[in-house]
Amino acid sequence: MAEDKHSAEAIVSNVHRKIREAFDVFDHEHNRTVDVREVGTIIRSLGGFPSEGELHDIIAEVEEEEPTGYIRFEKFLPTMTKVLMERRFRPIPEELLLQAFEVLDQQKKGHLEPEELTKCMTQEGEPFTPEEMEEMLSAAVDPDRNVIFYRDFVSMMTVDNT
Known part of the structure; x- marks a missing residue:
């Protein structure tokens, strides 16, 4: 007990x-x-x-x-x-998020350009507002290379559901 x-x-x-x-x-x-x-x-x-x-x-x-x-x-x-x-709002497993980023990364580069992600996130589904997109990019973009290494980003932004 x-x-x-x-x-x-x-x-x-x-x-x-x-x-x-x-x-x-x-x-x-x-x-x-x-x-x-x-x-x-x-x-x-x-x-x-x-x-x-x-x-x-x-x-x-x-x-x-x-x-x-x-x-x-x-x-x-x-x-x-x-x-x-309560696991409300359907937490998405890390693997599923990675798969989504991999679909966007058609050239299999291992990263996305900020413009690619912005286009997808503001034009599909429930679109992000410019403010939400700015906040996301501030956390996601690698400052040295100006790209999004989505593997690092996904692991940083997901909750361990243990």
Whole structure:
């Protein structure tokens, strides 16, 4: 029994760490808040892919009573922990994401140009906004080569579902 409790605590602790790390990437002021427009990007970076309606529901849940345009970590953490623990918003396995990038990489170069990814992400399915695309590219593009090494990007942005 005690072992189960420790493993459950370890799982929750790991989820909290992942949420904190993802949140911190977008906490540009280092004041434990993020712009409300970045919440969708953070959730996607944690392996969740909510529809626009689901995203609005989450934002409504974590927003202050008087919306400020910012989301506080203290309100985001419990909601996001619950979302991840329930495996809501169909977390996509790393292998599936890799396959998607490989389909886009028709020349099998092992990387994508930012323009290739932008075209795909803003014109297909539920398109990313320019702001979401800018945030994604800021995390995805290798600064030295100005390309997206998608293997590195996928492993950085997926949640280990253990």
